[in-house]
Amino acid sequence: MSLSKDLALKERAARVIPGGMYGHQSVASLPDGFPQFFSKAEGAYLWDADGNRLLDFMCAYGPQLFGYGNPAIDRAYVGQLAIGDAMTGPSYLMVDLAEALVSMISHADWAMFCKNGTDANTIALMIARAHTRRTGVVRARGAYHGAAPWSNPRASGVTQADQADQHLCDYNDVGSLDAAVATAGDNLAAIFAAPFKHDVFVDQMAPTPAFAKRARELADQTGALLVVDDVRGGFRIARDCSWSIVGVQPDLSCWGKCIANGHPISALVGSDKARAAAEAIFATGSYWFAGAAMAASLVTLAMIRDTDYLERIEELGKRFRAGLDERSAAHGFALRQSGPPQMPLLLFNDDPDMRLGYFWSSQMVSRGVYVHPWHNMFLSAAMNEADIDAALDAADASFRALAQAAPRLGPVEKLAKVLAARAR
Amino acid sequence: MSLSKDLALKERAARVIPGGMYGHQSVASLPDGFPQFFSKAEGAYLWDADGNRLLDFMCAYGPQLFGYGNPAIDRAYVGQLAIGDAMTGPSYLMVDLAEALVSMISHADWAMFCKNGTDANTIALMIARAHTRRTGVVRARGAYHGAAPWSNPRASGVTQADQADQHLCDYNDVGSLDAAVATAGDNLAAIFAAPFKHDVFVDQMAPTPAFAKRARELADQTGALLVVDDVRGGFRIARDCSWSIVGVQPDLSCWGKCIANGHPISALVGSDKARAAAEAIFATGSYWFAGAAMAASLVTLAMIRDTDYLERIEELGKRFRAGLDERSAAHGFALRQSGPPQMPLLLFNDDPDMRLGYFWSSQMVSRGVYVHPWHNMFLSAAMNEADIDAALDAADASFRALAQAAPRLGPVEKLAKVLAARAR
Numbered sequence: 087m088s089l090s091k092d093l094a095l096k097e098r099a100a101r102v103i104p105g106g107m108y109g110h111q112s113v114a115s116l117p118d119g120f121p122q123f124f125s126k127a128e129g130a131y132l133w134d135a136d137g138n139r140l141l142d143f144m145c146a147y148g149p150q151l152f153g154y155g156n157p158a159i160d161r162a163y164v165g166q167l168a169i170g171d172a173m174t175g176p177s178y179l180m181v182d183l184a185e186a187l188v189s190m191i192s193h194a195d196w197a198m199f200c201k202n203g204t205d206a207n208t209i210a211l212m213i214a215r216a217h218t219r220r221t222g223v224v225r226a227r228g229a230y231h232g233a234a235p236w237s238n239p240r241a242s243g244v245t246q247a248d249q250a251d252q253h254l255c256d257y258n259d260v261g262s263l264d265a266a267v268a269t270a271g272d273n274l275a276a277i278f279a280a281p282f283k284h285d286v287f288v289d290q291m292a293p294t295p296a297f298a299k300r301a302r303e304l305a306d307q308t309g310a311l312l313v314v315d316d317v318r319g320g321f322r323i324a325r326d327c328s329w330s331i332v333g334v335q336p337d338l339s340c341w342g343k344c345i346a347n348g349h350p351i352s353a354l355v356g357s358d359k360a361r362a363a364a365e366a367i368f369a370t371g372s373y374w375f376a377g378a379a380m381a382a383s384l385v386t387l388a389m390i391r392d393t394d395y396l397e398r399i400e401e402l403g404k405r406f407r408a409g410l411d412e413r414s415a416a417h418g419f420a421l422r423q424s425g426p427p428q429m430p431l432l433l434f435n436d437d438p439d440m441r442l443g444y445f446w447s448s449q450m451v452s453r454g455v456y457v458h459p460w461h462n463m464f465l466s467a468a469m470n471e472a473d474i475d476a477a478l479d480a481a482d483a484s485f486r487a488l489a490q491a492a493p494r495l496g497p498v499e500k501l502a503k504v505l506a507a508r509a510r
Numbered sequence: 511m512s513l514s515k516d517l518a519l520k521e522r523a524a525r526v527i528p529g530g531m532y533g534h535q536s537v538a539s540l541p542d543g544f545p546q547f548f549s550k551a552e553g554a555y556l557w558d559a560d561g562n563r564l565l566d567f568m569c570a571y572g573p574q575l576f577g578y579g580n581p582a583i584d585r586a587y588v589g590q591l592a593i594g595d596a597m598t599g600p601s602y603l604m605v606d607l608a609e610a611l612v613s614m615i616s617h618a619d620w621a622m623f624c625k626n627g628t629d630a631n632t633i634a635l636m637i638a639r640a641h642t643r644r645t646g647v648v649r650a651r652g653a654y655h656g657a658a659p660w661s662n663p664r665a666s667g668v669t670q671a672d673q674a675d676q677h678l679c680d681y682n683d684v685g686s687l688d689a690a691v692a693t694a695g696d697n698l699a700a701i702f703a704a705p706f707k708h709d710v711f712v713d714q715m716a717p718t719p720a721f722a723k724r725a726r727e728l729a730d731q732t733g734a735l736l737v738v739d740d741v742r743g744g745f746r747i748a749r750d751c752s753w754s755i756v757g758v759q760p761d762l763s764c765w766g767k768c769i770a771n772g773h774p775i776s777a778l779v780g781s782d783k784a785r786a787a788a789e790a791i792f793a794t795g796s797y798w799f800a801g802a803a804m805a806a807s808l809v810t811l812a813m814i815r816d817t818d819y820l821e822r823i824e825e826l827g828k829r830f831r832a833g834l835d836e837r838s839a840a841h842g843f844a845l846r847q848s849g850p851p852q853m854p855l856l857l858f859n860d861d862p863d864m865r866l867g868y869f870w871s872s873q874m875v876s877r878g879v880y881v882h883p884w885h886n887m888f889l890s891a892a893m894n895e896a897d898i899d900a901a902l903d904a905a906d907a908s909f910r911a912l913a914q915a916a917p918r919l920g921p922v923e924k925l926a927k928v929l930a931a932r933a934r
Contacts, residue, residue: 095602102608102620104785109794111599123602127594135602144598149796155592164588168579170551172772174568174880175535178519178547178559184526196526201625201774202795212659212667221669233794234658235636236672240792243636245645248660250671317796343796348596350625350774350797361528368664370533370657371626372573372741372767373774456598 087452091135092121099123109233110147115504116459117448127154130468132456140456141473145464148318148343152389153468159347159385166381177377179384186387187355192326193335194355198364200374203317204232206340206354207278209369211236213338213356214276214311217363221250222270222310225278226257228285231315231340257283258297267304274310277301279336281319281328282425287440287460287505289433290425298334311337311360317352318343321390322399322428322464346383395467396428402474403427403465409478417485431462439502441495442488449484450477511876515559516545523547533657534571539928540883541872551578554892556880564880565897569888572742572767576813577892583771583809590805601801603808610811611779616750617759618779622788624798627741628656630764630778631702633793635660637762637780638700638735641787645674646694646734649702650681652709655739655764681707682721691728698734701725703760705743705752706849711864711884711929713857714849722758735761735784741776742767745814746823746852746888770807819891820852826898827851827889833902841909855886863926865919866912873908874901 099122100106105114106122113120121134130153132142145151152159170177184197200206215221223236231237235248251273255266257280267274279301283291305312314336319328320343327339337360342352350373356364389395404427414421419442420435434442440459447459455477457463523546524530529538530546537544545558554577556566569575576583594601608621624630639645647660655661659672675697679690681704691698703725707715729736738760743752744767751763761784766776774797780788813819828851838845843866844859858866864883871883879901881887 091602095605098609099605102605102612104620104622104780104788107600108622108789109792109798111794111799113599122599123605124594124597124599125602127597132594132598134599142598146596146598147796149596154594154597160591164591167584167588170548170556170578172570172573172774173548173551173578174556174566174570175537175546175548175558176531178515178549181519181523181526181547185522188526196528198528198532201797202629204629204795205626208659212662214667215669216667221671233792235632235660238636238792240790242790242792243638243640243787245639245674247645247671247674250669348797348800350596350800350803352796363667364528365532366664366666368533368657368662368666370535371628372571372776373625373772374533375535376772376774379774 087119087138088136089119089121092123095123095135115500117444119448119451129153130466130473138454140451140454141477142456143463143465144456144458145466146348148464149348150466151321151344152347152386152395153466156347159382162385163349163378163382166378169377171378172373172376176375177380179377179380180375183380183383186384187353190325190387190391191339191355192330193337193339193357195358196361196364197353197355198369200352200354200369201350201371202232203340203342203352204234205371206317206342206352207232207237207315208234209354209367210313210338210340211276212367212369213360213363214313216366217311217360218275218309220273220275222273223252223276223278224255224263224266224270224274225252226280226283227254229257229280230285231278258291258294260297260300263297263300263304267308274308276311276313277305278313278315281314281316281323284318284425284429284462289422290431290462293329293332295332298329298332302334305337313337314339316341319429321345323426325390325396345386346379347386349379349382351379351383398467399428399465400426402469402471403430405471405474406430406477409474410481413478413482414485417489419485419488425462428465429462432457439497441498442492444498444501445491445495446484446488449487450480453480453483455480511543511562512560513543513545516547519547519559539924541868543872543875553577554890554897562878564875564878565901566880567887567889568880568882569890570772572888573772574890575745575768576771576810576819577890580771583806586809587773587802587806590802593801595802596797596800600799601804603801603804604799607804607807610808611777614749614811614815615763615779616754617761617763617781619782620785620788621777621779622793624776624778624793625774625795626656627764627766627776628658629795630741630766630776631656631661631739632658633778633791634737634762634764635700636791636793637784637787638737640790641735641784642699642733644697644699646697647676647700647702648679648687648690648694648698649676650704650707651678652712653681653704654709655702682715682718684720684724687721687724687728691732698732700735700737701729702737702739705738705740705747708742708849708853708886713846714855714886717753717756719756722753722756726758729761737761738763740765743853745769747850749814749820769810770803771810773803773806775803775807822891823852823889826893826895827854829895829898830854830901833898834905837902837906838909841913843909843912849886852889853886856881863921865922866916868922868925869915869919870908870912873911874904877904877907879904
């Protein structure tokens with residue numbers, strides 16, 4: 087698999103883009119065989135700059151749910167673009183879209199639209215603070231709620247004041263949740279929770295009903311707002327807020343990524359309790375009210391409502407998971423597969439510095455299957471059984487190659503640096 | 511001019527959108543005749559939900575520079591959408607676009623892309639803090655640098671910690687700039703400046719060379735970074751960073767709005783001095799690396815480089831300004847027209863509670879010309895002399911109506927509330 091064009095692009099990029107690339111799509115901490123730049127995407131597949139085709143288990147880190155270039159969704163985008171996108175006021179589609187989200191998400195009485203998941207989380211925080219006239223935040227250690235200074239996972243450029251009044255608990259640990267809320271005292275504004283534990287580098291974890299219910303109780307007792315950050319998981323877990331599966335309704339939930347199948351729009355929805363505070367804050371952005379992504383989202387939401395995409399991606403995820411267990415075992419490896427099958431994370435047992443997972447995922451990419459060694463993956467409704475089976479064939483060959491290479495693998499230098507940075 | 515469909519939409523919106531609408535495109539503090547929802551945009555014109563056509567002097571609050579639905583720009587967007595938009599990594603167009611910005615903006619050695627002007631400003635702040643390992647910010651009182659908690663113009667939902675270590679000066683007042691920098695002491699990370707004073711409700715002001723040069727000197731003396739927030743003014747003042755007209759190069763500048771003619775992308779560019787800090791921070795967003803807006807931006811930047819759009823919008827702005835002076839005087843009114851002619855603000859003399867401007871702008875809208883009573887406006891290269899002359903005819907009729915109505919106009923209740931909120 088040639089990556090010569092990718093290499094040439096990386097050299098140009100190193101001159102005009104900090105680090106050659108930044109953010110979650112930088113491959114700086116992925117194996118060398120991972121291409122950085124892409125030339126094409128269609129259905130379940132990506133093509134890198136050199137024209138290598140890859141079955142994509144990342145789905146643009148979530149946005150792609152119904153296939154890259156989905157004809158019906160993109161037709162809606164392009165059609166509205168010809169009519170009116172960013173204008174001096176919103177298209178009337180904004181009302182349709184708010185009604186659609188309110189009709190689909192049980193706890194929602196209203197919706198606001200923005201562009202990033204970070205926007206939705208930050209607005210949620212501001213609304214909780216306006217609602218309570220307090221400042222404290224409880225959230226889980228290691229959980230990602232966007233890259234704003236208040237939630238940024240890295241220390242560089244972030245001040246202590248940016249992250250003042252934050253109290254950390256451990257996901258699913260009711261005792262630690264109680265303790266964090268107690269530490270916030272009478273200053274608690276919000277409890278933030280991911281729909282499930284989908285932190286990088288560690289096993290994923292479904293929310294326990296006890297944890298979710300306790301979060302709801304504590305919010306009610308203290309008057310704080312409960313926020314579910316469904317940016318990553320939303321509509322891949324349920325056709326409603328993801329905590330509907332454990333019977334808990336938050337006050338606010340944050341949406342993005344797949345709600346328009348990759349077209350740029352995110353949303354915050356809330357209950358009537360939080361409406362006055364939502365009206366009190368000032369939140370806006372140049373392109374937040376543009377019509378084309380709203381048209382695309384309306385079609386995407388209809389497909390979420392009316393198709394069996396959710397059952398299908400869960401089925402495909404189970405097929406992938408079972409096949410990986412079987413093939414890894416055949417080559418003498420044991421995997422820890424966690425998370426919902428349609429948002430899987432795959433780690434190797436007995437692989438503390440991740441040298442096995444790192445080598446195996448690079449083998450998968452060289453065989454045309456884009457998997458991630460330490461971030462949860464995403465399945466899409468554009469995949470089918472044949473795709474999964476082809477991925478399992480690639481997995482088999484990759485486990486075989488790993489079995490041969492394992493004795494001479496050393497620690498992964500790139501990764502040691504990242505893991506050290508995370509351990510600040 | 512019927513607004514019955516707009517009214518019906520507003521009633522539906524009031525149920526599912528906080529306040530019926532939020533952010534800079536809410537018409538809650540504009541006259542009743544301003545439509546909230548739009549059905550179409552083409553060239554220099556907007557159509558509201560009722561089908562009323564409006565010559566648009568807001569240009570989507572800036573993004574529209576070459577006409578709504580510009581064929582060449584939208585063709586580039588749609589073409590790249592069919593190839594690959596949001597993918598698991600960036601399109602190689604990202605490298606082309608970074609190179610294009612670096613080639614056009616004198617101080618730029620690198621570029622980062624994001625989605626909102628707020629993103630670009632917040633990343634600039636983080637980079638300045640990472641670069642200096644300090645926290646202090648100097649910026650002008652009343653200047654808008656986005657809606658993040660650190661820069662949000664409203665108090666609701668914002669904490670004191672969010673805006674800690676900020677020191678305010680007055681735009682173009684060198685003494686107050688010196689004083690603010692002195693207050694920051696040895697903790698100054700960044701000096702933020704708008705390209706010109708484009709605050710709402712007050713006369714606009716071009717930057718004096720003395721102010722801009724002093725900002726540069728103070729940044730150099732203290733080691734802080736100088737940031738020009740060109741989100742609103744960028745490429746409407748110069749084909750380079752806007753402070754190039756006063757001969758001052760910042761370390762960082764923020765871009766958005768018109769850089770892809772309304773397609774959703776913003777950018778931060780910087781000099782080599784800030785490169786290491788830009789590499790140190792973590793900044794990202796789900797759709798930041800999507801290719802279609804980059805393709806549209808490449809075409810937009812080529813038009814900025816290769817056409818006389820800038821001279822044309824300046825000419826058109828001068829024609830509008832001179833015509834307004836003449837026609838207002840004919841009806842006994844004196845205007846204060848400020849800002850660059852292509853980004854004009856129009857206030858009435860002897861109109862402390864803005865009742866004259868408020869009535870006049872509502873008359874303009876009822877005659878098919880969308881002007882804003884207290885926010886700077888924007889001209890676009892899709893306008894021509896006939897459009898300006900038609901706007902001046904509407905202005906003449908609107909001044910006549912104002913002259914008749916003025917004696918019985920009372921204070922504007924809506925506006926009193928807004929002005930009080932601003933005076934916090």
